[in-house]
Amino acid sequence: xxxxxxxxxxxxxxxxxxxxxxxxxxxxxxxxxxxxxxxxxxxxxxxxxxxxxxxxxxxxxxxxxxxxxxxxxxxxxxxxxxxxxxxxxxxxxxxxxxxxxxxxxxxxxxxx
Numbered sequence: 001x002x003x004x005x006x007x008x009x010x011x012x013x014x015x016x017x018x019x020x021x022x023x024x025x026x027x028x029x030x031x032x033x034x035x036x037x038x039x040x041x042x043x044x045x046x047x048x049x050x051x052x053x054x055x056x057x058x059x060x061x062x063x064x065x066x067x068x069x070x071x072x073x074x075x076x077x078x079x080x081x082x083x084x085x086x087x088x089x090x091x092x093x094x095x096x097x098x099x100x101x102x103x104x105x106x107x108x109x110x111x112x
Contacts, residue, residue: 006096010044025065036104037073041066047097050086066099075103
């Protein structure tokens with residue numbers, strides 16, 4: 001999908017501060033962080049949202065990759081939050097499935 005900003009980041013066509021990547025996933029710093037550590041984890045494959053996801057291995061791998069990013073960012077032990085926003089009312093603004101990995105401070109509940 002050529003007009004998807006996250007697809008362009010995954011292909012290296014748009015700049016981002018990449019913190020980790022492999023053949024299936026890319027993790028990069030959020031440009032509007034809501035925590036000291038705020039990283040977005042995306043699959044390289046374009047999937048519009050969790051509602052359109054059909055590949056359990058892709059979604060499960062996304063969560064495991066998010067866990068690995070949290071460990072690499074040294075927030076895994078103290079704790080972190082992984083958020084998947086879905087569609088407009090869920091807060092999704094970029095329609096490419098992505099996980100927010102946030103930590104570096106105590107998270108409050110409810111989140112919003």
